[in-house]
Amino acid sequence: MGTVILLSGMAMAQQRGGTLTVGLGYDIDTLNVYSTGYLGDVQAAVVEGLLAPDSKARYVPVLATRVPTIQNGGIKVAPDGKSMVVTYTLRPGVKWSDGQPFTSADVKFTWEAVKNPKFIAESKDGTDDISSIDTPNPLTVVVNYKRVAPDFASTLFTFGILPKHTLDGKDLNTDTYNQQPLGTGPFKVTEYRKGQYVILDRNPFYWRKDSSGVQLPYLDRMVFKIIPDSNTMVTQLKSGEVQLAYGVPYSQVPQLDSQPGLQIVKNAVLSWQHLDFNFKGPAPLRDLNVRKAFAYAINKATVSRALGGYPTPIDTVVVPVFSYSNKLVPKYPYDPAKARQLLDAAGYKPGPDGIRVKDGQRLSFNIMVQAGRSTDEDAEQVIIASLKAIGVELKPDNKSGVAFRDARYKGGYDLFYSGWITAADPTYSVFFGSKGVNNGQGYSNPKVDALLNTAESTLDATARGKALRDFQTLLMQDLPSIPVTSNPSMIAVTDKLGGFVPNPTNMTNFVNTSGWYLKK
Amino acid sequence: MSFSYLVKRLVGMLPLLIGVSLILFGVLHLAPGGPLDVYADNPSVTQEALDQMRQAFGLDKPLPVQYASWVLAFFQGEWGFSIRTAQPVVQEILDRLPATLLLSGSAFVVALLIAIPLGVLSATRRYTGVDYLITLLSFLGISMPVFWLALMLQLLLSVQLHLLPSAGMQTIGDGSLPDLLRHLALPTFILAFASVAGWSRYMRASMVEVMGQDYVRTARAKGVPARRVTYAHALRNALIPVVTVVALDFASILSGAVITETIFAWPGIGRLFIDSMNGRDYPVLLAVLMIGSFALIVSNLLADLAYAAIDPRIRYE
Numbered sequence: 126m127g128t129v130i131l132l133s134g135m136a137m138a139q140q141r142g143g144t145l146t147v148g149l150g151y152d153i154d155t156l157n158v159y160s161t162g163y164l165g166d167v168q169a170a171v172v173e174g175l176l177a178p179d180s181k182a183r184y185v186p187v188l189a190t191r192v193p194t195i196q197n198g199g200i201k202v203a204p205d206g207k208s209m210v211v212t213y214t215l216r217p218g219v220k221w222s223d224g225q226p227f228t229s230a231d232v233k234f235t236w237e238a239v240k241n242p243k244f245i246a247e248s249k250d251g252t253d254d255i256s257s258i259d260t261p262n263p264l265t266v267v268v269n270y271k272r273v274a275p276d277f278a279s280t281l282f283t284f285g286i287l288p289k290h291t292l293d294g295k296d297l298n299t300d301t302y303n304q305q306p307l308g309t310g311p312f313k314v315t316e317y318r319k320g321q322y323v324i325l326d327r328n329p330f331y332w333r334k335d336s337s338g339v340q341l342p343y344l345d346r347m348v349f350k351i352i353p354d355s356n357t358m359v360t361q362l363k364s365g366e367v368q369l370a371y372g373v374p375y376s377q378v379p380q381l382d383s384q385p386g387l388q389i390v391k392n393a394v395l396s397w398q399h400l401d402f403n404f405k406g407p408a409p410l411r412d413l414n415v416r417k418a419f420a421y422a423i424n425k426a427t428v429s430r431a432l433g434g435y436p437t438p439i440d441t442v443v444v445p446v447f448s449y450s451n452k453l454v455p456k457y458p459y460d461p462a463k464a465r466q467l468l469d470a471a472g473y474k475p476g477p478d479g480i481r482v483k484d485g486q487r488l489s490f491n492i493m494v495q496a497g498r499s500t501d502e503d504a505e506q507v508i509i510a511s512l513k514a515i516g517v518e519l520k521p522d523n524k525s526g527v528a529f530r531d532a533r534y535k536g537g538y539d540l541f542y543s544g545w546i547t548a549a550d551p552t553y554s555v556f557f558g559s560k561g562v563n564n565g566q567g568y569s570n571p572k573v574d575a576l577l578n579t580a581e582s583t584l585d586a587t588a589r590g591k592a593l594r595d596f597q598t599l600l601m602q603d604l605p606s607i608p609v610t611s612n613p614s615m616i617a618v619t620d621k622l623g624g625f626v627p628n629p630t631n632m633t634n635f636v637n638t639s640g641w642y643l644k645k
Numbered sequence: 646m647s648f649s650y651l652v653k654r655l656v657g658m659l660p661l662l663i664g665v666s667l668i669l670f671g672v673l674h675l676a677p678g679g680p681l682d683v684y685a686d687n688p689s690v691t692q693e694a695l696d697q698m699r700q701a702f703g704l705d706k707p708l709p710v711q712y713a714s715w716v717l718a719f720f721q722g723e724w725g726f727s728i729r730t731a732q733p734v735v736q737e738i739l740d741r742l743p744a745t746l747l748l749s750g751s752a753f754v755v756a757l758l759i760a761i762p763l764g765v766l767s768a769t770r771r772y773t774g775v776d777y778l779i780t781l782l783s784f785l786g787i788s789m790p791v792f793w794l795a796l797m798l799q800l801l802l803s804v805q806l807h808l809l810p811s812a813g814m815q816t817i818g819d820g821s822l823p824d825l826l827r828h829l830a831l832p833t834f835i836l837a838f839a840s841v842a843g844w845s846r847y848m849r850a851s852m853v854e855v856m857g858q859d860y861v862r863t864a865r866a867k868g869v870p871a872r873r874v875t876y877a878h879a880l881r882n883a884l885i886p887v888v889t890v891v892a893l894d895f896a897s898i899l900s901g902a903v904i905t906e907t908i909f910a911w912p913g914i915g916r917l918f919i920d921s922m923n924g925r926d927y928p929v930l931l932a933v934l935m936i937g938s939f940a941l942i943v944s945n946l947l948a949d950l951a952y953a954a955i956d957p958r959i960r961y962e
Contacts (some may be wrong), residue, residue, distance in 0.1 A: 146817075152920050154729040162729065162924065245701050245731065249694045298701075298731045319740045320912025322817055348817050352910045353919075356796055360811045364803045526923040527679065562692060 139623060141339065143643035144346040147635075148358050148370035152320055152351055155303040158285045159239055159246040165285075167323050167349050169635040171222075172285035172308035175213050175232070175266075176278055177637065178549035178630040182395060182446055184278045188227065188286065188309060189213040192278070195584055202273055202584060208256075209273050209584070213282070215264040220330040222313035225290050229260035232282060234289035236268075239281065244297045251280030275584050279550035283632075311342035311639035323349045333639050343624070343642035362387060368619040371627075371634055375433040375500060381617045390616040391435065392627035392634070396546040397442050398501075400508065400607040404567040406539045409488060414471040416604040420457035421464035422515045425609055428507045432500050436610035441597045442553070444611050446629065449590040451597040457607070464515045473516070481516040490539035491522035495529045500612065505542055536565040544612060549630045553577055553593070557600060568605035620644075650961045654949075658942050663716070665938045666931070670712050673927060679704065680728040680925045702728055715931065725928040729921065734932045737917065741901075744814060745913035748906070749898040751829060752836035757891065760841045764848020764887075769875055771853060779845065786842025795835045795908045802831065812910040832909040836902050840894060847890050851883040884955050892948035893941070900937035 151163055158165045158172055165172075175189040184192050193199025193211045202209045219227040238244060240252040254274045259267040270277065288307045292300065305314045309332070312325035325347040333341045350367060352358045359377050361367040363384055373381060373389070382389045400419070402410040409415045425438035440457075443450040473481035473488055481488045492509065494501040502523070509519045519540065524532055532538050545556065545563075554577040555561040559569035573596055580592040600606070616627055616634065624640040680702070681695050699705045703714065718725055724734035767779040803811035809831055810816065816824050855861060856879050864874045901915030914933060921929040952959045 152916065154920075154924075155731060160731065242697050243701075245698050246694060253693070299726075303731060318912070319737075320744070320916060321814055321910075324817060350813065350817075350910070351912075352812060353916065354907050354910070356792075357799070357812045357908055357910060360796070360799045360804060364807070364811050366803075366811060366813075527925045528676070531679075 139335070139339075139343050139640075139642040140645055141343050141642070142345050143343075144348060145344055145622065145641065145643060146348045146350060146366065146368050148352045148361055148367035149349050150353060150355060150358060150370070150372055152353060153317075153323065153349075156306045156314065156317065156323070157297070157303045158306075159244075159248055159287075160298075160303065162247060164631055164633050166633045166635050167314075167325070168285065168306060168308075169310075169633050170312045170325055170347060170638045171306055171310045171314055173310045174283040174285050175215075176283045178283075178628065178632050179637075180626045180628055182549040182630050184283070184549065186216075188216055188219060190216055200584065206273065209270045211268045211270065211277060213266040213268070215266065216332065217264055219309050219332045221288050221290075221307055221309055222328040222330055223291075223307060224330055225288070226263075227286070227288075227309050228263040229266045230263070231286050231289045232266045233258045233260050234293065235285075235287045236281065238287055238292060238297055241297075246297075248280075248284065251277065255281075273582050273584060275589060276548075276550045276552055276581065279548040279552075312344075312347055321351060325349070331639065335640070341639040343640070344638070347638065362617050369616070369622065369625075371614050371616040373615040373617045375435050375615065378433060378435070378615050386620050387617055388620055390618055390625070390627055392614045392616055392629060393437075393444075393446065393611065394546055394614045394629045395444055395446060395549070395551070395631070396544050397439060397444055397611050398436070398504065398542070398544040398609045399442065400609060401541045401543075401566045402605060403536050403538055403541065403565075404569075404605065405536050407486075407490060409473075409483075409486060410490070410539065412471060413604065414467045415473070415488070416607075417457065418464040418467040418471075418515060419512065419517070420604060420607045421460045421467070422511045422517070423508055423607065423609065424459040424511060426459070427511070428504050429610055431503050431507050432610075432612070435615065436612045439608045439611050441601060442556075442606065442608045443551075443593065443597055449593040451594040453594075454597050454601040456601075457604075461511075461515055468515060468517075475516050479516055480518045487518070488516065489518040489520070492519045492540040492542060493522050493524060493529070493532060493538040494542045496523040496525040501542055501544070504609065508542065532565075534563070534565045536567055541566070542609075546631055549632075552581060553596065554581060557596075557605070566605060568603070570599065570603055573599050573603070647961070654946055658939075658946075661942060662935070662939065666716065666719075666935060667712070669931060669934045669938075670715070673925070673930060674708060676925070680927060702726075715928075719932075719935070724932050727921075727926055727929045729924050729926045729929070734928045737929055738914070738932060738936070741912060741914045741917045742899075744911055745901040745906070745915065746898065748829065748832055748836065748911055748913060749902060751833045752840065752902075753895065753898055755833060756837040756840035756844060759837070760844035761848055761884075761887075763841065764845040765852055765875065765880065765883075767845065767849040768852035768856060768883075779849075783842040783846050786838050787846075791835060791839060791904050792908055794838065795831070795905065798831055798835070799908075812908070814910075814912060832905050832911055835909075836905045844887065844891060844894075847887050848883065851886045852879060855879045855883040881955055885952055888948050888951045888955065892944045892951070895944040895947065896937065896940040899940035900933070 149166060153167065155161050156168055158168045173187050175187060176184045176192055177187045179185045186192055191197060191199065191214065193213060200209055200211050215229060221227055236252060236255055236258055239246055239249055254270050254272055255268055256271045257269045261267065291307055292302060304317050311328055311331050313328045314323060315326045316324040327342055327345050331341055335341055352361060355374055358370050359381065362370055362381060378389055381387055402416055404411055429436045429438055441451055441454045468481055472483045476482040476487065492505060494505045505521060512519050533541065555563045557568060557573055558564060558577055559574050576592045576596040580589050580596065583589050618625055621644045623642045623644055628634050628636050681698055703711060726732065727734055727737050730737065763779055767776045770776050799811040802809045810828050814828050861874060861879050864878050901913045901918060903915035903919055906913045906915040907919065917929065918933045921933065949961065953961060
């Protein structure tokens with residue numbers, strides 16, 4: 126069933142063969158999905174997980190034969206409701222690209238290897254939730270969870286499975302696996318030149334066939350070229366040296382779209398742009414009326430227009446793709462008159478220079494975006510102008526690299542504009558929970574904590590949906606963060622590429638490359 | 646110059662390098678953030694994982710201890726592991742060094758071969774059309790942003806005319822020399838262009854000054870042919886101040902050209918530095934900076950040696 130979904134839209138005869146050259150805008154650190162600091166674009170074509178999110182951000186089976194649910198008996202919650210057991214049935218006949226069989230032992234090994242304190246992993250998410258794993262036979266994996274974890278699918282076994290037969294007893298921090306990962310995916314790494322490129326060749330043992338029985342993948346080879354400069358990337362797309370690149374700057378989209386042989390695909394990624402208030406910062410930002418005035422003053426449509434019209438204005442932090450995105454949250458449509466009224470009522474009167482003052486406290490703040498990220502910098506300019514119109518002064522205080530991250534997590538800002546991109550199964554407590562690791566702004570509301578706790582510990586879809594919808598309502602009442610737009614990723618791709626379906630999740634566009642083909 | 650002088654200079658480099666390392670170490674750690682912030686950027690990283698990393702990289706120890714263990718390891722050739730890639734730092738640098746040596750080295754040689762004759766030509770043809778043309782081109786070269794010229798040439802030569810590849814070090818699957826040279830051409834030209842512009846100005850100024858000196862006039866008065874006066878008498882002395890300028894740029898052969906390497910997707914030290922800087926990858930950063938400092942100090946020594954070779958009156962004791 127899952128195969129059918131994944132391969133739909135490519136019923137016509139496809140040609141086998143050809144090389145696709147992809148441009149990557151960053152320098153790869155490691156090819157181990159668990160330790161890279163980037164999203165694993167290359168890895169997604171090499172390493173497979175038990176499940177994967179599809180183009181609609183729904184989980185479909187990959188190395189498992191079905192997605193475990195309560196309905197199909199794949200998930201069993203303990204009678205006390207405090208733990209659960211997830212059973213995966215593995216796909217028979219799957220081989221690693223070195224020809225060795227893939228079994229339940231590999232799944233168990235993955236958990237043990239990632240959990241190992243000696244392994245310096247970027248993502249150990251989900252390892253602590255598991256108490257033990259049983260492997261009654263080579264094709265069955267029984268995962269015993271310590272808690273009820275509705276987000277089980279977005280971690281660990283979806284990320285990728287590690288091969289036990291080559292990694293057992295090895296030091297995963299320094300093993301050659303980090304340069305040449307071994308996977309069950311459609312491609313295998315044949316050459317990795319640091320700072321230059323990665324060559325992936327067809328995996329001769331790949332398990333998947335198309336509906337007419339042709340062995341996948343269609344492509345012979347994929348080459349990932351590392352091109353850190355976005356102007357150079359555009360040049361390479363134009364000269365035909367690169368045939369696919371994502372994250373094309375909005376300003377370059379019209380130019381590339383008119384280029385013969387290229388087309389632009391819009392990918393509505395699971396991202397939202399937001400303006401955050403720092404509750405540990407200047408006192409006026411803790412005044413709800415001031416925050417509301419900000420919300421009324423910003424014209425989200427103008428922000429979108431400044432970015433070529435590609436971003437979609439949003440009213441809540443849960444992007445519209447999700448069924449539990451609440452359309453009935455308190456809204457703050459563009460209304461500068463109302464914004465001024467709110468500030469007047471709160472006692473902030475325009476001073477001699479037009480900037481509002483109350484008890485000697487001027488409404489003047491710093492606003493931070495990541496320096497060099499042109500879309501955010503453009504949006505920042507619109508926001509500064511919008512707020513000036515209601516008598517609030519914003520001074521750009523942009524930071525780059527680690528200084529930016531440091532400020533983001535420790536709250537070294539007054540106002541902060543940026544975006545998040547999430548998994549198909551986002552955990553919102555990391556952003557808005559009182560103890561959330563990404564909550565640098567110091568927002569805390571016990572009611573929000575309780576709702577998120579409910580949402581993140583129940584498998585009951587109705588209860589979960591209600592908690593998440595209520596959370597959004599509460600968040601928009603408190604307004605710690607103004608959701609501004611959802612920014613799509615623009616992908617430039619050659620007309621010749623068939624079967625290409627963008628993926629909106631953090632599993633990247635390369636999560637299902639086996640059905641891609643080049644038209645002759 | 647005596648051998649003992651050379652030894653003295655080399656030994657004198659040690660405290661200098663230690664001083665430099667202390668400053669670099671301090672400055673890096675004073676800058677906001679740390680290497681693990683890159684990981685914390687990912688919403689799915691737990692605090693526990695961060696703590697484990699902090700311990701594994703020794704980032705939990707007090708700074709003086711971290712510095713001492715780093716110095717000790719550095720002198721043993723054990724430069725630690727990159728926090729970004731978990732690869733040995735030496736390996737990271739060796740992976741990038743050939744590309745940088747090739748690009749910066751060829752640009753250096755090309756620039757030298759063009760700049761010196763150009764400066765001499767400009768000086769000997771002072772206030773003629775040739776001089777004005779060279780001056781104009783030099784100022785263009787000095788004032789034009791490298792990235793802009795690079796983009797224009799990429800557009801013209803790669804997108805429009807399809808003559809040269811726009812970026813990268815080789816066509817994938819083609820490791821041949823002609824292919825490498827084709828990829829090398831544009832970035833070398835761009836990198837050399839800026840140096841030529843600067844160096845030729847120095848050469849011209851220095852040459853003009855020397856040409857006006859008494860001994861040159863004397864030589865002319867004695868009937869020495871103009872060509873001989875220029876090349877045998879004036880050039881040698883005119884080169885001395887230029888050597889200082891050129892020698893300082895020589896250090897960049899090792900430390901890489903950040904902008905050019907980024908624009909041309911050239912896998913060199915300059916790009917490694919930027920990536921490490923953005924991630925506060927202390928072990929790699931310190932190593933790259935130390936190599937750069939070392940190259941600068943050695944360049945200075947080489948400049949001094951070159952003085953002695955050019956001007957026999959200069960003696961070092």
